[in-house]
Amino acid sequence: MSKDLSHYIRQIHKLRVNKVGGQAPYQPLLLLSLIELVEQDIVIDNCFAISPELISIFIKYRDRLSNGYYQADLAQPFYHMSKKDDAFWHLEPKPGHEEVLRSGGRLNTLKKLKDNVLYGYFDLELFEILQNRIYRTTLISTIIDQWFPGEFEKVKELLQIHSFEQLRLRLKESGGAIYSVEDVKDELVNEVRDAAFRKNLLILYDQRCTFCKLRIVSMFGENIVDGAHIKPFSKFRDDHYTNGLALCKNHHWAFDRGWFGIDQDYQVIVPHNRFTEEPPEASMSMYNFHGERISLPIQEDAYPSQEALRWHREAWKIV
Protein backbone atom coordinates (compact mmCIF):
# COMPACT_ATOMS: atom_id res chain seq x y z
CA MET A 1 0.00 0.00 0.00
CA SER A 2 1.41 3.37 -0.94
CA LYS A 3 2.10 5.72 1.89
CA ASP A 4 0.24 8.79 0.72
CA LEU A 5 -1.76 11.47 2.50
CA SER A 6 -4.83 9.26 2.93
CA HIS A 7 -2.68 6.51 4.41
CA TYR A 8 -1.44 8.89 7.11
CA ILE A 9 -4.93 10.24 7.75
CA ARG A 10 -5.98 6.66 8.53
CA GLN A 11 -2.94 6.25 10.77
CA ILE A 12 -3.85 9.37 12.72
CA HIS A 13 -7.34 7.98 13.32
CA LYS A 14 -5.70 4.92 14.84
CA LEU A 15 -3.40 6.75 17.29
CA ARG A 16 -3.59 5.32 20.76
CA VAL A 17 -4.83 7.39 23.65
CA ASN A 18 -4.57 6.77 27.34
CA LYS A 19 -7.99 5.78 28.66
CA VAL A 20 -7.12 6.06 32.34
CA GLY A 21 -8.95 9.05 33.81
CA GLY A 22 -10.80 9.77 30.55
CA GLN A 23 -9.24 10.17 27.12
CA ALA A 24 -5.84 11.76 27.32
CA PRO A 25 -4.70 12.29 23.74
CA TYR A 26 -0.99 12.72 24.29
CA GLN A 27 0.07 11.21 20.97
CA PRO A 28 -2.14 13.60 18.98
CA LEU A 29 -0.76 16.48 21.09
CA LEU A 30 2.79 15.39 20.28
CA LEU A 31 1.98 15.01 16.60
CA LEU A 32 0.51 18.50 16.52
CA SER A 33 3.67 19.83 18.19
CA LEU A 34 5.94 18.06 15.69
CA ILE A 35 3.96 19.46 12.77
CA GLU A 36 4.29 22.95 14.24
CA LEU A 37 8.11 22.55 14.32
CA VAL A 38 7.95 21.98 10.55
CA GLU A 39 5.40 24.76 10.03
CA GLN A 40 7.65 27.28 11.81
CA ASP A 41 10.82 26.08 10.03
CA ILE A 42 12.38 25.17 13.38
CA VAL A 43 12.98 21.64 12.05
CA ILE A 44 14.04 21.55 8.43
CA ASP A 45 15.39 18.03 8.16
CA ASN A 46 13.74 14.90 9.46
CA CYS A 47 15.35 14.96 12.92
CA PHE A 48 13.25 15.97 15.91
CA ALA A 49 15.39 16.27 19.03
CA ILE A 50 13.81 16.61 22.47
CA SER A 51 14.51 20.32 22.37
CA PRO A 52 13.21 23.20 24.51
CA GLU A 53 11.30 24.34 21.41
CA LEU A 54 9.46 21.01 21.12
CA ILE A 55 8.79 20.87 24.86
CA SER A 56 7.40 24.40 24.98
CA ILE A 57 5.09 23.76 22.01
CA PHE A 58 3.87 20.54 23.63
CA ILE A 59 3.16 22.40 26.89
CA LYS A 60 1.28 25.07 24.94
CA TYR A 61 -1.09 22.55 23.31
CA ARG A 62 -1.37 20.38 26.41
CA ASP A 63 -2.42 23.31 28.57
CA ARG A 64 -4.57 25.19 26.06
CA LEU A 65 -6.44 22.21 24.61
CA SER A 66 -7.08 20.42 27.86
CA ASN A 67 -7.87 23.36 30.14
CA GLY A 68 -5.16 22.18 32.50
CA TYR A 69 -6.69 18.71 32.81
CA TYR A 70 -3.81 16.70 31.32
CA GLN A 71 -0.49 16.43 33.12
CA ALA A 72 1.32 14.28 30.57
CA ASP A 73 5.01 14.04 30.17
CA LEU A 74 6.24 14.46 26.62
CA ALA A 75 8.34 11.33 27.02
CA GLN A 76 5.34 8.96 27.03
CA PRO A 77 4.02 9.75 23.54
CA PHE A 78 7.53 10.39 22.15
CA TYR A 79 8.38 6.80 23.02
CA HIS A 80 5.05 4.99 22.62
CA MET A 81 4.21 6.47 19.21
CA SER A 82 7.25 4.60 17.86
CA LYS A 83 6.14 1.23 19.24
CA LYS A 84 3.18 0.51 16.96
CA ASP A 85 3.69 -2.24 14.37
CA ASP A 86 3.08 0.11 11.44
CA ALA A 87 4.52 3.18 13.18
CA PHE A 88 5.20 6.31 11.14
CA TRP A 89 7.36 7.68 13.95
CA HIS A 90 10.77 6.20 14.78
CA LEU A 91 13.58 6.74 17.26
CA GLU A 92 17.24 7.04 16.33
CA PRO A 93 19.37 5.61 19.14
CA LYS A 94 22.57 7.24 20.34
CA PRO A 95 25.63 5.32 19.15
CA GLY A 96 26.10 2.35 21.47
CA HIS A 97 22.49 2.48 22.71
CA GLU A 98 20.90 0.50 19.85
CA GLU A 99 20.30 -2.54 22.03
CA VAL A 100 18.33 -0.55 24.61
CA LEU A 101 15.85 0.44 21.91
CA ARG A 102 15.73 -3.01 20.30
CA SER A 103 15.17 -4.81 23.59
CA GLY A 104 11.99 -2.82 24.13
CA GLY A 105 13.23 -1.24 27.35
CA ARG A 106 10.59 1.35 28.22
CA LEU A 107 12.01 4.80 27.62
CA ASN A 108 9.11 6.59 29.20
CA THR A 109 10.86 9.38 31.09
CA LEU A 110 12.62 12.42 29.66
CA LYS A 111 15.88 11.36 31.26
CA LYS A 112 15.77 7.82 29.84
CA LEU A 113 14.91 9.19 26.40
CA LYS A 114 17.66 11.78 26.42
CA ASP A 115 20.20 9.22 27.63
CA ASN A 116 19.41 6.79 24.82
CA VAL A 117 17.85 8.63 21.90
CA LEU A 118 19.43 11.13 19.53
CA TYR A 119 16.20 12.20 17.90
CA GLY A 120 12.86 10.97 16.53
CA TYR A 121 11.96 10.98 12.85
CA PHE A 122 8.96 10.41 10.61
CA ASP A 123 8.62 8.01 7.68
CA LEU A 124 10.34 9.74 4.78
CA GLU A 125 7.00 9.78 2.91
CA LEU A 126 5.25 11.55 5.79
CA PHE A 127 8.06 14.07 6.18
CA GLU A 128 7.76 14.90 2.50
CA ILE A 129 4.00 15.31 2.83
CA LEU A 130 4.61 17.71 5.73
CA GLN A 131 6.61 20.03 3.47
CA ASN A 132 3.37 20.90 1.68
CA ARG A 133 1.36 23.60 3.51
CA ILE A 134 -2.02 22.35 2.31
CA TYR A 135 -1.27 18.77 3.31
CA ARG A 136 -0.04 20.00 6.68
CA THR A 137 -3.31 21.83 7.23
CA THR A 138 -5.22 18.67 6.25
CA LEU A 139 -3.31 16.61 8.79
CA ILE A 140 -3.80 19.25 11.48
CA SER A 141 -7.57 19.31 10.73
CA THR A 142 -7.63 15.51 10.96
CA ILE A 143 -6.04 15.63 14.42
CA ILE A 144 -8.37 18.41 15.58
CA ASP A 145 -11.56 16.80 14.22
CA GLN A 146 -10.74 13.47 15.81
CA TRP A 147 -9.30 14.50 19.15
CA PHE A 148 -10.21 18.13 19.82
CA PRO A 149 -13.46 18.82 17.93
CA GLY A 150 -14.38 22.48 17.57
CA GLU A 151 -10.88 23.72 18.45
CA PHE A 152 -9.57 24.42 14.94
CA GLU A 153 -9.64 28.21 15.28
CA LYS A 154 -7.84 28.02 18.63
CA VAL A 155 -5.15 25.76 17.15
CA LYS A 156 -4.74 28.04 14.15
CA GLU A 157 -4.12 30.90 16.56
CA LEU A 158 -1.73 28.81 18.69
CA LEU A 159 0.21 27.82 15.58
CA GLN A 160 1.25 31.45 15.11
CA ILE A 161 2.87 31.62 18.53
CA HIS A 162 6.52 30.70 18.66
CA SER A 163 6.25 29.76 22.32
CA PHE A 164 9.90 29.26 23.25
CA GLU A 165 11.13 32.43 21.58
CA GLN A 166 8.25 34.38 23.04
CA LEU A 167 9.11 33.23 26.56
CA ARG A 168 12.83 33.82 26.03
CA LEU A 169 12.31 37.35 24.72
CA ARG A 170 9.91 38.19 27.52
CA LEU A 171 12.49 37.05 30.07
CA LYS A 172 15.25 38.93 28.24
CA GLU A 173 13.23 42.14 28.39
CA SER A 174 12.43 41.76 32.07
CA GLY A 175 15.93 40.59 33.10
CA GLY A 176 14.67 37.18 34.23
CA ALA A 177 12.36 35.95 36.95
CA ILE A 178 12.14 34.36 40.37
CA TYR A 179 9.94 31.25 40.47
CA SER A 180 7.81 29.70 43.20
CA VAL A 181 8.12 26.05 44.22
CA GLU A 182 4.80 25.45 42.46
CA ASP A 183 6.07 27.02 39.20
CA VAL A 184 8.91 24.52 38.84
CA LYS A 185 7.08 21.34 39.85
CA ASP A 186 6.36 20.41 36.23
CA GLU A 187 9.48 18.81 34.75
CA LEU A 188 8.65 20.06 31.25
CA VAL A 189 8.11 23.65 32.36
CA ASN A 190 11.40 23.44 34.23
CA GLU A 191 13.28 22.27 31.13
CA VAL A 192 11.97 25.16 29.08
CA ARG A 193 12.68 27.71 31.83
CA ASP A 194 16.27 26.51 32.14
CA ALA A 195 16.81 26.50 28.38
CA ALA A 196 15.53 30.09 28.11
CA PHE A 197 17.82 31.20 30.98
CA ARG A 198 20.78 29.51 29.32
CA LYS A 199 20.11 30.84 25.85
CA ASN A 200 19.77 34.42 27.07
CA LEU A 201 22.93 34.19 29.16
CA LEU A 202 24.86 32.78 26.20
CA ILE A 203 23.72 35.70 24.06
CA LEU A 204 24.74 38.18 26.78
CA TYR A 205 28.19 36.57 27.14
CA ASP A 206 28.75 36.04 23.41
CA GLN A 207 28.70 32.26 24.02
CA ARG A 208 32.02 32.38 25.88
CA CYS A 209 33.01 30.93 29.23
CA THR A 210 33.38 33.98 31.43
CA PHE A 211 36.33 32.31 33.20
CA CYS A 212 38.52 30.84 30.42
CA LYS A 213 36.86 32.61 27.39
CA LEU A 214 36.37 29.27 25.60
CA ARG A 215 33.74 29.34 22.84
CA ILE A 216 32.81 26.15 20.95
CA VAL A 217 29.50 25.79 19.14
CA SER A 218 28.64 22.72 17.06
CA MET A 219 27.04 22.81 13.64
CA PHE A 220 23.79 21.77 15.34
CA GLY A 221 23.94 24.72 17.74
CA GLU A 222 25.09 22.62 20.69
CA ASN A 223 27.26 24.59 23.06
CA ILE A 224 29.90 23.60 25.56
CA VAL A 225 29.06 26.66 27.65
CA ASP A 226 26.32 26.47 30.29
CA GLY A 227 24.12 29.07 31.88
CA ALA A 228 25.30 28.70 35.48
CA HIS A 229 23.49 30.06 38.54
CA ILE A 230 25.62 31.94 41.07
CA LYS A 231 23.18 31.34 43.93
CA PRO A 232 21.90 27.77 43.28
CA PHE A 233 18.54 27.54 41.53
CA SER A 234 17.45 24.63 43.74
CA LYS A 235 17.54 26.94 46.76
CA PHE A 236 16.75 30.41 45.40
CA ARG A 237 14.86 29.69 42.14
CA ASP A 238 16.33 32.94 40.83
CA ASP A 239 16.66 33.06 37.04
CA HIS A 240 17.62 36.72 36.80
CA TYR A 241 20.66 37.14 34.55
CA THR A 242 22.35 39.01 37.36
CA ASN A 243 22.32 35.62 39.14
CA GLY A 244 23.97 33.94 36.16
CA LEU A 245 27.34 33.36 34.54
CA ALA A 246 28.19 31.73 31.23
CA LEU A 247 30.65 28.98 32.16
CA CYS A 248 32.09 26.02 30.24
CA LYS A 249 31.34 22.58 31.69
CA ASN A 250 34.65 22.37 33.58
CA HIS A 251 34.43 25.80 35.12
CA HIS A 252 30.72 25.44 35.88
CA TRP A 253 31.54 22.29 37.83
CA ALA A 254 34.45 23.99 39.61
CA PHE A 255 32.42 27.13 40.45
CA ASP A 256 29.60 25.01 41.94
CA ARG A 257 32.20 23.47 44.28
CA GLY A 258 33.83 26.72 45.33
CA TRP A 259 37.10 26.07 43.51
CA PHE A 260 37.05 29.71 42.51
CA GLY A 261 35.07 32.84 43.29
CA ILE A 262 34.75 36.32 41.81
CA ASP A 263 35.51 39.48 43.81
CA GLN A 264 33.78 42.88 43.80
CA ASP A 265 35.97 44.05 40.89
CA TYR A 266 34.99 40.97 38.84
CA GLN A 267 38.42 39.41 39.31
CA VAL A 268 38.86 35.68 39.76
CA ILE A 269 39.91 34.39 43.17
CA VAL A 270 41.36 30.88 43.18
CA PRO A 271 41.84 29.84 46.82
CA HIS A 272 45.04 27.92 47.50
CA ASN A 273 43.76 25.04 49.55
CA ARG A 274 41.09 23.40 47.40
CA PHE A 275 42.85 21.22 44.82
CA THR A 276 46.12 20.25 43.23
CA GLU A 277 46.56 20.34 39.48
CA GLU A 278 49.01 19.22 36.85
CA PRO A 279 48.08 21.11 33.68
CA PRO A 280 49.85 20.12 30.44
CA GLU A 281 50.84 23.76 30.03
CA ALA A 282 51.20 26.47 32.65
CA SER A 283 48.78 28.70 30.74
CA MET A 284 46.01 26.15 31.32
CA SER A 285 46.44 26.11 35.09
CA MET A 286 43.39 27.24 37.04
CA TYR A 287 45.68 29.10 39.45
CA ASN A 288 46.92 31.06 36.48
CA PHE A 289 43.53 32.77 36.28
CA HIS A 290 43.82 34.19 39.81
CA GLY A 291 43.46 37.98 39.56
CA GLU A 292 42.20 37.89 35.95
CA ARG A 293 39.08 39.90 35.21
CA ILE A 294 36.21 37.75 33.94
CA SER A 295 34.61 38.59 30.60
CA LEU A 296 31.41 40.53 31.15
CA PRO A 297 28.32 41.27 29.06
CA ILE A 298 28.24 44.47 27.04
CA GLN A 299 25.17 45.62 28.92
CA GLU A 300 26.17 46.79 32.36
CA ASP A 301 22.73 46.02 33.84
CA ALA A 302 23.34 42.32 33.04
CA TYR A 303 26.60 42.12 35.04
CA PRO A 304 26.52 39.48 37.77
CA SER A 305 25.16 41.03 40.94
CA GLN A 306 27.56 41.92 43.75
CA GLU A 307 25.11 40.44 46.25
CA ALA A 308 25.08 37.04 44.45
CA LEU A 309 28.89 36.96 44.04
CA ARG A 310 29.32 37.83 47.73
CA TRP A 311 26.87 35.07 48.68
CA HIS A 312 28.94 32.57 46.67
CA ARG A 313 32.26 33.71 48.22
CA GLU A 314 30.85 33.53 51.73
CA ALA A 315 29.11 30.19 51.18
CA TRP A 316 32.42 28.66 50.00
CA LYS A 317 34.63 30.68 52.35
CA ILE A 318 36.61 32.19 49.49
CA VAL A 319 38.72 35.16 50.62
Ligand SMILES: [Zn+2]
Ligand atom coordinates in the same frame (compact mmCIF):
# COMPACT_ATOMS: atom_id res chain seq x y z
ZN1 LIG B 1 35.88 27.72 31.02
